[in-house]
Amino acid sequence: MLVGYARTSTIDQQAGLEAQVRDLKAAGCEKLFCEQVSSVDVVAREQLALALDFVREGDVLIVTKLDRLARSVSHLLQITQTLEEKGVGLRIQNMGMDTSTPNGRLMLTLLGGIAQWEREVMLERQREGIAKAKAEGKYKGRRPTIKPEEVRALKAQGVRPADIARTLGIGRASVYRALADDH
Structure with missing residues (x-):
């Protein structure tokens, strides 16, 4: 069975979630697990946990992009180990990657490391930009959400x-x- 997992970080990203669902259905997924929650909030990723629990030997879990699945290389390896122990494959659509092959597993690990590095560099630049804006008195933070x-x-x-x-x-x-x- 082909099982799809779709995730966006916020509820404001409805179009992104709909696009993922469309692509997963087009790939032939019979069962979909979808959620709108930050990847760093592991506790709240209930649909991912349900998907990992649902899949059985011979199934394939499909995601549209690697960053929709895991927040770090260690998290990615943990997920792939869980899938491997259950005899479940993993496909990442935008990379054309399938972990049922040795080359696919190697590429997943390498690209997962690059993706984590890329995210850490982006966050570092963001922190530097905020610090600079604060020093110049330009950073006010986000608008208050409460009255x-x-x-x-x-x-x-x-x-x-x-x-x-x-x-x-x-x-x-x-x-x-x-x-x-x-x-």
Whole structure:
């Protein structure tokens, strides 16, 4: 059975997820696991865990790109070992890679290392750019996602912090931070 896994980092990337699903269906995937969650948030990658649990000997797990599957070389090797132990192949569409061959496994490891290096270099440049912008007084961070006055108004009405968070679509910690700013 061909099993597809699609992931985008945020819910704002709906078109990217739809494109992955389209490509996986075109590849013949009979079962799809999809999620919109950051690759670094391993705990929240429930659909990946379900996909890895679902696949059986002889199946092939297909992803459109390597970075949709793993966050680092060690994570990639962990996933491929799990698949290998179950007798499951892995295909990465944009690379034309299939781990059912020795060459495919070698290329996966090499390209996984390059992908991790590329990401680390990008993050390093990003940190340098932010530090420079802060030093020049140009970096303000992202816009606030909460309005403290709304939090305080709901709290004044006797609404519990968890309910305030749910009502405003924010985290409970944000509610407490907004309330702490009063003191």
